Amino acid sequence: MASADSLSKLLRCPETRQELRPLDDSKLDELNEAIRAGELHNHAGDEVEQTLDAGLIREDDAVVYPIRDGVPNLLIDDRIPLKDSD
Template identity: 45%
Template sequence: MVRPEDTTKGKGEIAADLLAILCCPETKQEVGLLDQTVVQRLNQKISKRELKTKGGQLVTEQIDGGLLRKDNTVVYPIRDQIPIMLIEEGIPIEKSDLSSM
């Protein structure tokens, strides 16, 4: 098994070649890296127990980053450089969450 040599990425980042092939598992739309200020805003909501997944579960674990669906309505969390690309783990977001973008 070949492992990437680049260990300089932050926990909320993923390799560019991986990002290029990922898409939303529900709609097949492109996804892009979420701005870190939005990640911080979402983590504040997680701390306050204000976010639920598309599957209806309360989000209790902070995210390191996120992949934002092209229509800006769903974020797929990244934890330890691993994108969680499951429909039920997607986090619906509001336009106000993206106001800094």
């Protein structure tokens, strides 16, 4: 069975195939503050209403894929853009 660390090295962005890495605690706190304030929207334009337990950030630091209840959500529409270009 693969360890969590080796498994995380296999995870890729489904759109660009870039590597994903765990989101650091300070950025996670920042995103959760924005969610609680109703200021965060996903790629589809929907307001993100549920805070994140963790996240996977894309190699280019442009998007975060949410993790809730230990399960990464790699759906493109559910990812959270961090830059205006995405």
